[in-house]
Amino acid sequence: MEEIKGREPYSDHPLWYDVRGLMILRSSYRDNVFRQAYFFVPHMGARHLEIAIGSGSLFYFFMLLRRALRLEEVEILGVDNSSEMIGSARKKLSGFANVSLEIMDATQLDLDAKSFDTVHIVNSIHSIPHPELCLKEAFRVLKPGGRLAVNALLFPQGNFLQRAVAERVNRFGQKKGILRNPFMRHQFIDLCECAGFELEMAEERGNSLYVRGRRPK
Ligand SMILES: C[S@@+](CC[C@H](N)C(=O)[O-])C[C@H]1O[C@@H](n2cnc3c(N)ncnc32)[C@H](O)[C@@H]1O
Numbered sequence: 001m002e003e004i005k006g007r008e009p010y011s012d013h014p015l016w017y018d019v020r021g022l023m024i025l026r027s028s029y030r031d032n033v034f035r036q037a038y039f040f041v042p043h044m045g046a047r048h049l050e051i052a053i054g055s056g057s058l059f060y061f062f063m064l065l066r067r068a069l070r071l072e073e074v075e076i077l078g079v080d081n082s083s084e085m086i087g088s089a090r091k092k093l094s095g096f097a098n099v100s101l102e103i104m105d106a107t108q109l110d111l112d113a114k115s116f117d118t119v120h121i122v123n124s125i126h127s128i129p130h131p132e133l134c135l136k137e138a139f140r141v142l143k144p145g146g147r148l149a150v151n152a153l154l155f156p157q158g159n160f161l162q163r164a165v166a167e168r169v170n171r172f173g174q175k176k177g178i179l180r181n182p183f184m185r186h187q188f189i190d191l192c193e194c195a196g197f198e199l200e201m202a203e204e205r206g207n208s209l210y211v212r213g214r215r216p217k
Contacts (some may be wrong), residue, residue, distance in 0.1 A: 017085075018057045025123070029153055030162060030206025033061060036151065040209050041065050043149050044074050045117025045207040051106045051134065051140060052124035053078035056089025056146065059122075063096055077111075079104035107133035114143045121150040126182055135195035142215040148197060152209045153182045166207055185209055 011111050041062050053059050059078065076099045086103050091157055093099045104110055106121075107130050119138045125131045138148050156166035173179030183191075188209055189202055197213030204210075 017055050017088075021054075021123070021174055022150055024173065025076055027140075028156075028166045029123070029151075030158065030166065031151075031206045031208045034057060035205060037044055037062055039151070040120055040122060041069070041116060041151055042071065042128050042213070044071075044076070044120075046074050047116050047118075047148065048074050048076045049111070049116040049119045049138075050076060050078040051059075051109075051119060051121045051138060052128065053080050053089050053101065054124070055103075056085075056086050056092040059089065060092045061171075063093065063099070073098050075092065076100070077102065077116075079106065080170070081105045089170070107137060109137045111141050113140050114146075116141050117143060117146050119146070119148045119176075121148070123151060123204050125150055125188075126153040126180055127178055129180055131180075132191050132194065134189055135197070139196045144215055144217045147200075148192075148211075148213045148215075150192075150213075152188045152206045152211065153179070154188075154204065154209050155182045155184060156207055158207070182207070183209070 018186065025033065028086050035059070038171060044066070050059060056078070069179045078089055078099060080089070081103060083103055089101050089190045093101065103129070106128050119142055121134065123140065128134045132207060142148065156170070157161040170179055185202070185204065192199060192211055192213050196215065198216050199211060199213045202209060
């Protein structure tokens with residue numbers, strides 16, 4: 001597939017991207033990778049799509065956990081519209097024969113309808129222009145009964161200091177182009193429902209909203 005041009009915000013060196021990502025996770029999301037793993041790792045169906053996989057570092061950690069927990073090996077496709085991110089993910093995940101990676105726009109997936117059992121969108125829906133199109137695409141490619149798991153960044157909550165730090169970090173992200181907009185809880189839930197999902201859970205942790213939804217049968 002052709003490289004998609006114009007991805008300046010994510011063209012940084014993948015190592016800096018990872019370090020920056022961990023700092024943002026702590027200060028803006030008020031979350032951590034272990035909580036994320038607990039939510040995402042066990043929920044991968046026989047054919048899984050990882051939308052906006054990024055540099056592959058977090059996903060590599062998820063895959064190691066799946067191995068350690070002896071979870072079944074599933075067929076995985078990871079997509080991202082940044083060639084730098086997919087290049088880095090290819091290197092990191094080369095030891096996993098069940099993972100393939102492609103450059104693809106999350107709002108226009110070049111994939112068949114009803115072809116995946118599960119879809120994840122991790123730390124990304126608030127970075128993708130037109131998140132509503134991305135959710136519609138996730139719905140389209142899921143089989144009836146298939147499940148979506150996604151976490152969305154919410155507007156800063158918590159005490160004065162926590163809000164001040166998160167607001168500052170979010171402003172940096174917006175200036176840099178790696179954050180479009182945080183969501184309000186109800187706004188994100190509406191987006192998921194408008195895309196067609198039946199919501200099974202919506203839980204806040206720090207400034208993150210974790211949502212699991214199902215494409216009705
Ligand atoms: C904050 S990173 C998260 C990456 C990874 N899921 C993680 O948690 O480490 C957001 C990712 O979304 C990707 N992205 C942004 N817009 C996109 C689009 N329209 N289609 C596909 N990927 C996109 C970026 O290239 C970047 O890799």
